[in-house]
Structures are given as C-alpha cells and as structure tokens.
Amino acid sequence: MTNALQRTDGAFAALADPTRRQVFERLGDGPRAVGELAAGLPVSRPAVSQHLKVLKAAGLVTDRPDGARRVYQIDPQGLGQLRAWLDRFWDQALAAFVAEAEREDTED
Amino acid sequence: MTNALQRTDGAFAALADPTRRQVFERLGDGPRAVGELAAGLPVSRPAVSQHLKVLKAAGLVTDRPDGARRVYQIDPQGLGQLRAWLDRFWDQALAAFVAEAEREDTED
DNA sequence: CATGATCGTAAGCCAACACTTACGGTAAGG
DNA sequence: CCTTACCGTAAGTGTTGGCTTACGATCATG
Numbered sequence: 001m002t003n004a005l006q007r008t009d010g011a012f013a014a015l016a017d018p019t020r021r022q023v024f025e026r027l028g029d030g031p032r033a034v035g036e037l038a039a040g041l042p043v044s045r046p047a048v049s050q051h052l053k054v055l056k057a058a059g060l061v062t063d064r065p066d067g068a069r070r071v072y073q074i075d076p077q078g079l080g081q082l083r084a085w086l087d088r089f090w091d092q093a094l095a096a097f098v099a100e101a102e103r104e105d106t107e108d
Numbered sequence: 109m110t111n112a113l114q115r116t117d118g119a120f121a122a123l124a125d126p127t128r129r130q131v132f133e134r135l136g137d138g139p140r141a142v143g144e145l146a147a148g149l150p151v152s153r154p155a156v157s158q159h160l161k162v163l164k165a166a167g168l169v170t171d172r173p174d175g176a177r178r179v180y181q182i183d184p185q186g187l188g189q190l191r192a193w194l195d196r197f198w199d200q201a202l203a204a205f206v207a208e209a210e211r212e213d214t215e216d
Numbered sequence: 217c218a219t220g221a222t223c224g225t226a227a228g229c230c231a232a233c234a235c236t237t238a239c240g241g242t243a244a245g246g
Numbered sequence: 247c248c249t250t251a252c253c254g255t256a257a258g259t260g261t262t263g264g265c266t267t268a269c270g271a272t273c274a275t276g
Contacts (some may be wrong), residue, residue, distance in 0.1 A: 009126055016124030017234075018117055028201045031208055034253060047235055049254060068243040068252045073208065074201045083198060086191055093136045093182045100139055100181065125264075142223060155265055157224060176222045176273040 008085045010058035011078050019043055020051040024060060024074070031073040033066070118166035119190045127151055128159040132168060132182070139181040141174070 015021050023037055034052065038045040052072055055061045059078030064071050123129050131145055142160065146153040160180055163169045167186030172179050 008129075012120065012129065013124045016121045019234080021116075021120065025197070028197055028204060030204045035251090043234085044236065045252090046237085046254075050234080053254085065243095070253060074205060076202055076205055079194075079198060079201060083194055086187075086194060089133070089136055090187060090191060093187060094184055096136060096138045097182060097184055127264080143221090151264085152266060153222090154224080154267085158264075161224085173273095178223060 008082060011060060011082045014054050014058035014060055015082075017051070019047070020054060023048060023051050024055060027061060027072060027074050031071045033069040033071050035069070037072070116190060116193045119168060119186050122162050122166035122168055123190075125159070127155070128162060131156060131159050132163055135169060135180060135182050139179045141177040141179050143177070145180070 015024065019041065022041065026032065026037055026040075034045060034049055037052075038048040041048060052061060052063070056063060056072075059081070060075055061072050061078075062075045064073070123132065127149065130149065134140065134145055134148075142153060142157055145160075146156040149156060160169060160171070164171060164180075167189070168183055169180050169186075170183045172181070
C-alpha cells in the first residue's frame with residue numbers, strides 16, 4: 001500500500017513541472033528528437049535534455065539513437081501505472097464520497 | 109490545448125509531493141479532520157494544514173467546519189479532471205505508439 | 217467567563233529544482 | 247581529416263517549496 005507511493009512518485013513528480021509536461025504532451029503526437037522538442041519551447045535545449053532525463057527515469061519515455069540525433073518516444077508503461085493508480089483511487093474515493101453523501105441524508 | 113496545461117497544472121503539482129499525496133490517499137477512506145490526518149504522518153499538524161490548502165486550491169478536496177474542527181473531504185471534480193486528461197492523452201499517445209510500431213515494421 | 221482543544225497563518229530556514237552557459241563526445245558530410 | 251550538427255553532462259545561480267516554531271482566532275466545556 002505504501003508501495004503505491006513509490007511507484008507513482010516518479011511519474012507524478014515528473015509531470016508536475018509545466019515545461020516538462022509540455023515536452024511530454026508534445027511527445028504524444030509521435031517520436032521527436034531533442035532539438036525538435038526544444039524548438040518552440042521557451043527554454044534552452046539542455047533544459048529539455050534534463051527534462052527528458054527525468055521523464056525517462058519515471059518510465060514515461062524511452063530514447064533511441066538515430067545518427068547524431070536522439071529520438072524520444074512515449075513509454076505506455078509509466079503512463080499505464082499512473083492510470084492504474086488513478087483508476088483504483090477513483091473507485092475507492094468515489095465510493096467513500098457516495099457513502100458519505102447517503103450517510104448524511106439518512107442521519108439527522 | 110495549451111489550456112489543458114493550466115487546468116491540470118494544479119492537480120499534478122499538488123499530487124507531486126509524497127507527503128501531500130499521502131494525505132490525499134488517506135482522505136480516500138472518508139472525511140477526516142486535520143488532527144486525525146496529522147496523526148500517523150511524519151510531519152507537524154501545520155504542515156498538513158498547508159498541504160490541505162494546496163489540495164483545496166487544486167480542486168482535489170473540500171473543507172467544512174465541524175465545531176472547532178475542520179473536516180476535509182475528497183472532491184471528485186479535481187480527480188475527474190485529472191482522469192479526463194489522462195484518458196484523452198492515453199488514447200492519443202497509445203495510438204501514436206502503435207502507429208509508430210507498425211510504421212517500423214513496414215518500412216526498411 | 218475562563219480553560220482547553222482545534223485549526224489557519226506568519227516568519228524563517230534549508231533543501232530541492234529548474235534554468236543557463238560552457239564543455240566534451242559522437243556522428244554525418246565535404 | 248576537418249568541419250558542422252546534435253546531444254548529454256558539469257558547474258553555478260536564483261527561485262520555489264516544504265517544514266518547523268510561534269502566534270492568534272474560534273468553538274465547546276465547566
């Protein structure tokens with residue numbers, strides 16, 4: 001149970017930063033190189049590189065060399081873990097929410 | 109589209125911190141007062157209070173006075189927004205992922 | 217009305233973090 | 247080979263953020 005923290009910690013922390021999430025979202029259209037991602041973003045290329053490193057450590061992206069370039073791609077695994085946590089928690093929380101609402105109706 | 113950033117920014121940022129997510133998860137069992145939440149956590153009560161403030165600003169919880177105490181409860185709204193973002197992105201990313209995998213098979 | 221309980225906020229401190237510039241390393245091209 | 251392009255990492259900096267202690271406010275109790 002407390003393990004669920006560790007597992008989703010990286011993903012949540014990674015997606016917390018707006019710039020980093022922007023990089024990640026941009027990767028949702030398909031594989032991109034670092035330079036492509038950096039272009040159009042208000043930060044430098046090394047900054048994007050560092051963001052990608054964090055995303056990779058969180059299991060959200062994978063990278064693959066392509067000549068002198070390096071292509072990054074979304075890894076469904078990390079995204080799936082996040083979804084699993086959210087789904088499980090969604091059911092639990094919603095159940096507790098409804099139960100509480102009913103308890104408020106029946107009691108004084 | 110860029111608006112989706114703003115909308116989910118608060119939620120992601122709020123859930124990024126492990127302690128804060130622990131508070132939130134604990135709230136998944138049902139409504140709790142601040143003192144109850146603080147007990148069992150490795151941080152002080154004011155710290156929990158500040159965390160709840162952030163969670164509330166993110167639309168993840170609601171609060172209601174109960175005498176001298178203050179009861180916090182999960183707000184399905186914020187959780188739903190997060191789920192919506194994740195679902196939408198999941199479909200998009202997975203589609204791009206599969207498309208890329210197939211493109212790799214057909215091409216040289 | 218005085219006391220104890222519960223809580224939010226302010227002030228201050230320290231670590232984490234996002235960013236920049238500078239550098240080195242590798243791959244394609246003339 | 248020499249040059250250019252592309253990228254990751256190191257070092258340094260300024261800011262953000264989570265935590266603690268201290269304080270004031272509000273509510274139930276006697």
